[in-house]
Amino acid sequence: MLTTSLLAITSLLSFMMLLIVGSLLRSRVAGVREWCFANVAVLSALPLFALRGVVPDFLSIPVANLTLGGGLTLYYAGCARFLGRPPRWHLLGASLGVLAAAMLFWHYGIDNPQLRVVIVSAYHATLLLATALLILRHIPPRRHPYNYWLTAGMAAAFAVGHIVRGVVFGSAPAPGPEIFAPTLFNTVMLTIGAIVMPAMTMGSVLMIHDAMLATAEEAANRDYLTGAISRKHFDLLARQEMARAVARGWPLSIVVIDLDHFKAINDTHGHAGGDTVLREFVKLVRDSLREGDVFGRLGGEEFAVLLPGTDTPGAIRIAERLRTQASRHLVAGPFGVCHYTLSGGVATWLEHESLEALCIRADRALYAAKISGRNLVLSDVLPSDETASEAG
Secondary structure, eight states, X not given: OHHHHHHHHHXXXXXXXXHHHHTTGGGTOTTHHHHHHHHHHHHXXXXXXXXXXXXXXXXXXXXXXXXXXXXXXXXXXXXHHHTTOOOOHHHHHHHHHHHHHHHHIIIIISOXXXXXXXXXXXXXXXXXXXXXXXXXHTOOTTSOSHHHXXXXXXXXXXXXXXXXXXXXXXXXXXXXXXXXXXXXXXXXXXXXXXXXXXXXXHHHHHHHHHHHHHHHHHHHHBOTTTOSBOHHHHHHHHHHHHXXXXXXXXXXXXXXXXXXXXXXXXXXXXXXXHHHHHHHHXXXXXXXXXXXXXXXXXXXXXXXXXXXXXXHHHHHHHHHHHHHHHHTOEEEETTEEEEOOEEEEEEEOOTTOOHHHHHHHHHHXXXXXXXXXXXXXXXXXXXXXXXXXXXO
């Protein structure tokens, strides 16, 4: 009666988790499909266990255990795909084949229920430990690790439960009906085994939620056309870098960039050509900047690069390199071939200066570069500064 009740409760939980994960299929998050099929497998296996003695033993023992093991295998594959790792279907299929062969042999060859429990426990423990290690080794960067640690921790805890069950059954005396009696130990082990898939699926839902939030934040923080950081997010990161510069005593510079004669590019090559130039320019800059540099689109054809740990001469060198690369960059497409140049204004942050004031000084240098003939990088001139410029 207890076994039937636990299986019924687990079936209900698995069905609920299937509905929740199924509702996330439209999210197109990798791994959701496998997690859905994992719950379908468990929902198929549990009635077979409950019908032991009613349906043929072939269905309630080998088929039921193989289906349950297949559900856990699919869960592992879902985690691998979610984390951007190959599921290695050939190895997973081979492991299920070994489990099937073992179950059939120790049921029809040598009927040993005790050893079957050991085999199934070992299989589940191995997959759960592999799942825990997979998650811990591949937590996505710049994500809050809580959901991943929680899911991996549950997998490891369930694996320990299966290991204990396998050791106890493996070291017990010769098999007999008493070993499956409704003792406290068997009840606890049955409960643990019953809630594995619903609990692990809950962990999956938390990880999916984290991935969807990260995607939404990324979309909000990126310019939709070019993929550069949006102006709003650039301002936020700039203020963070200012605080970091004060704490570490680092210089901080900004380069404001404007593509020269961009209206003429649109008029000559159409807006599709202009959009392509913007996207290709962003790609060029991303490939050229250092890790930690912040690159954003301020609007239209105007961009900004924040350079932590960089003084004015260093910022001019970086800006001049970008200017030279842009002047040699040919953008091709259905619209033809487009050549473009850029002008840049450099300013180095003065401690306690506002971001707005810093940008005004960089804009002033940019304006000077524009009226001086374009395709030029100039720095903002303070009373104690000397003009630093490179003409193209």
